[in-house]
Amino acid sequence: MTKDQFTDQDRRDFLRMTVSSTALLALAASPLAAFAQPAGGAPLKIGMIGSGREGGALGSAFVKAGHQVMFSSRHPEQLKGLVDGLGPRAQAGTVDQAIAFGDVVAIVVPYTAMEEIGKEHAAALAKKALVLDVSNPIARRDGEELAKWVEQQGGAGLATAKLLPGAHIVRAFNVLNYMKLSEDAHRPDEPVGVPFAGDDQNAIAIASNLIRQIGFEPVLVGGLSMGKYLVPGPLSGVHTPAEIRQIVASLH
Ligand SMILES: NC(=O)c1ccc[n+]([C@@H]2O[C@H](COP(=O)([O-])OP(=O)(O)OC[C@H]3O[C@@H](n4cnc5c(N)ncnc54)[C@H](OP(=O)(O)O)[C@@H]3O)[C@@H](O)[C@H]2O)c1
Numbered sequence: 001m002t003k004d005q006f007t008d009q010d011r012r013d014f015l016r017m018t019v020s021s022t023a024l025l026a027l028a029a030s031p032l033a034a035f036a037q038p039a040g041g042a043p044l045k046i047g048m049i050g051s052g053r054e055g056g057a058l059g060s061a062f063v064k065a066g067h068q069v070m071f072s073s074r075h076p077e078q079l080k081g082l083v084d085g086l087g088p089r090a091q092a093g094t095v096d097q098a099i100a101f102g103d104v105v106a107i108v109v110p111y112t113a114m115e116e117i118g119k120e121h122a123a124a125l126a127k128k129a130l131v132l133d134v135s136n137p138i139a140r141r142d143g144e145e146l147a148k149w150v151e152q153q154g155g156a157g158l159a160t161a162k163l164l165p166g167a168h169i170v171r172a173f174n175v176l177n178y179m180k181l182s183e184d185a186h187r188p189d190e191p192v193g194v195p196f197a198g199d200d201q202n203a204i205a206i207a208s209n210l211i212r213q214i215g216f217e218p219v220l221v222g223g224l225s226m227g228k229y230l231v232p233g234p235l236s237g238v239h240t241p242a243e244i245r246q247i248v249a250s251l252h
Contacts, residue, residue, distance in 0.1 A: 038066040038213050044206075047102025048072055049095055049117060054134060055108030056082055057178040061185065061214040063089045072098035095121070104130045104206060111137035111156075112146060118163035126166030130203040132210075133160045133171045136231045157197055157227020170198035170207040171227040172218075175235045184238055185215030193219040193241035195248070197226040219244045 038044070044067045048059040051071035059069045063086045071079050072095045079092035099105055099121055105128050107117065114135060117125075125131050137156055139147035153159035157171050172194060173181075184192045194216040198204045204220065211218040219241045221229065226248075229235060234247050 038209075041209065043067050043089075044210075045101055045103045046070070047098035047100075047105045048108065049098060049105060050108035050113075050135070051079055051082065051092075052108070054173070054178040054181075055106065057181040058106060058108060058134065058173060058214075059090070060086055061181050062210065063087070065210075065213040067210075067213075070098045070101040099124050099128075102128060104128060104132065104210075106132040106134060108134040110142060111135050111150070112142045114160060114163050118165075122164050122166065125164050126168075129168060130200075130206045131164060131167040131169050132173070132207060133157070133169050133227070134173045135160070136174050138232065154225055155228020156231055157224035160227070161224055168198075168200040168203035169224060170196055170200075170203050171224065171230045172196035172207055172211065174230040175232065175237070176216075177237070180238055181214070187215070190240050191215070191217040192238050193217045193244040195219045195221045195230060195235055195244050197221050197224055197230055199223045217241045221248045 046059070046062050046067050046069045048055050048069060048071045051059060051073055056071070059071050060082075063069045066089070068089045070091050070093050071083060072093050073079050074095065076092045076094055083090040083092045093101065095117075105125060107114070109117065133156070137147050137150040137159070150156055150159040153162055156174070157169070160169055160171070161167070176194060180192070194211045196207055196211065196218055197220070198207065208218040208220070221244070229248065229251055234251065235244065239247065
């Protein structure tokens with residue numbers, strides 16, 4: 001079957017499936033990983049809220065892995081260069097359009113925007129199989145008050161869950177610099193690990209697959225409460241999966 005023969009039903013089935021870790025290992029070894037067809041399932045529709053440095057790089061990696069991506073901006077006309085360079089699987093739209101488009105939505109914005117996004121879009125986001133939370137609360141950028149509020153909620157994962165009630169949230173890619181997403185993908189020797197955290201098993205399985213498809217090794221560090229560690233800090237930078245597990249163990 002070619003990628004064009006995948007139907008919406010295929011995509012929905014893929015989004016519903018919960019992939020066992022054994023199956024995920026098998027998918028990673030699939031020869032399909034070398035081609036534009038995403039390994040291990042039908043191409044997904046992914047909406048990007050935030051298409052700046054990190055959102056642009058992450059969305060580009062999803063396109064290259066074979067997914068359809070709508071990048072969004074409050075000024076979508078400014079994304080023409082980005083989407084034109086990525087070919088027919090990429091398009092640009094407003095935030096509303098990207099949310100409507102995506103089976104999966106990635107939020108890659110300054111954390112100050114998260115409250116507004118929650119107020120306007122929480123109901124629509126709660127219907128998505130996966131909401132990837134890549135945004136980090138950074139006191140020097142987002143303000144001490146917001147950083148303190150996030151801490152009071154139990155950290156970034158639980159804070160995002162409070163702002164996006166009902167969403168199937170997974171925190172991922174928060175500690176990998178946008179430049180590393182292309183530089184260090186598909187390392188031939190040992191893959192670079194991407195620590196991620198979430199509570200919903202189906203969302204975790206989809207996120208895990210996406211991480212592998214763009215060339216990294218998913219390392220589940222725990223539930224959303226562990227999202228507090230997925231911010232700039234000890235886990236920042238490029239680490240092997242074993243190093244990530246060691247760092248996480250030292251944080252408890
Ligand atoms: N840079 C990295 O290497 C990196 C790595 C991991 C995680 N992160 C995290 O990812 C997030 C984005 O970082 P970045 O470096 O990509 O920032 P950036 O280059 O400044 O891009 C920010 C994006 O957020 C969008 N945005 C801002 N306010 C918005 C709102 N109210 N509604 C909708 N979209 C809004 C902007 O869209 P407009 O076009 O509408 O302005 C822009 O596309 C941050 O939380 C950061 O901590 C960054």
